Amino acid sequence: MSTRTDAPTRREQILKEAARLFAERGFHGVGVDEIGAAVGISGPGLYRHFPGKDAMLAELLVGISERLLDGGRRRAEEAAGDPRAVLASLIDGHIDFALDDRPLITLHDRELDRLRDADRKRVRQLQRQYVELWVVVVRELYPVPTEAEARAAVHAVFGLLNSTPHLGPGAGRTVTEGVLQRLAHGAFGALA
Amino acid sequence: MSTRTDAPTRREQILKEAARLFAERGFHGVGVDEIGAAVGISGPGLYRHFPGKDAMLAELLVGISERLLDGGRRRAEEAAGDPRAVLASLIDGHIDFALDDRPLITLHDRELDRLRDADRKRVRQLQRQYVELWVVVVRELYPVPTEAEARAAVHAVFGLLNSTPHLGPGAGRTVTEGVLQRLAHGAFGALA
């Protein structure tokens, strides 16, 4: 498998810290000096690794969207033919992602407009495809009247699953995971 | 009743436009000139009505939190004794609010850290009390093991209900309202 054990490259360090800082105080609220300091180099040193501050955000957002979509597609194929299993797998995958990368989840819907037009379009397109994955299986399972309603339901459940950043880790990971699973399934179930 | 038909005062115009702009592009992403232009006066003219840009955000966030809490308390009293009715009323009220004031919902969890310490504390306290209202009735209805789980569930359902800004108005208001109601009840129901 490709589970990496290497030391993280400098680029990766930067992206990780930038994600954390952007999530905490917003894109405009964080200075390049601060990002640099977080990885032990000073402000302008970042420009050896990225063409600019915007580029960091772009790479983060595109990266998230791609990972979400790829994961979703893989899961949809693995369980193809059994919609119930597909939905369960999509939910599990989304929860894993939301719990592993809370800062990225926060960025995902918070800072999309700060992107250059081209990047924003790309992210939006990836998001749409990911949503579509869910809408298809939801409509297979629960015959909700209109597609607009199915789409609304999917977005709403995303909101539910993406609430992890607001949950101080008051409960352990497995507990939170279980609660979110039950809530998500319960919500969709109420569409019948 | 107190349904106002008066023309909105200048202060109110400013707050409304500021809310919209802050929600669209973030607190730091909006300039005072822009806010001024949105109400037909020019940048520094705002300082006749507010001591500064921060004050606008503060008044918005404190205002939201107070309205949410007040509304919640009123509903909790009106249906006191019947937990099922209380929860239903809280859900309806929250949905109404989320649909009426999408920009404010967005601000509510996005720009809290930009506040001065005192204001932020006040908002946090109001939020906690509002959450508490929900947690109490949820625990009455669904004997979920720990309080942490109940709290997590409530936050998650808030995420669900607050997803309205992501829903382009693809479906009509009453449709969206119905979907959200069913989803929220279904989610809580899965706690049993």
Next chain:
DNA sequence: CGTTCTTGTTAATGAGCGTTAACGTCATTT
């Protein structure tokens, strides 16, 4: 050993932006 590429550094630049100053203009009051 000299050259070059990589990866930093600090100092300077220049734009954006919140805020204040200084100044008008009505409407209201005395």
Next chain:
DNA sequence: AAATGACGTTAACGCTCATTAACAAGAACG
């Protein structure tokens, strides 16, 4: 009619901050 206060305006100040310039020090390599 004079004075005052509410509500705007434009010009200037000062600070923050992303980005660029100019320069160093060590690794890779001929």
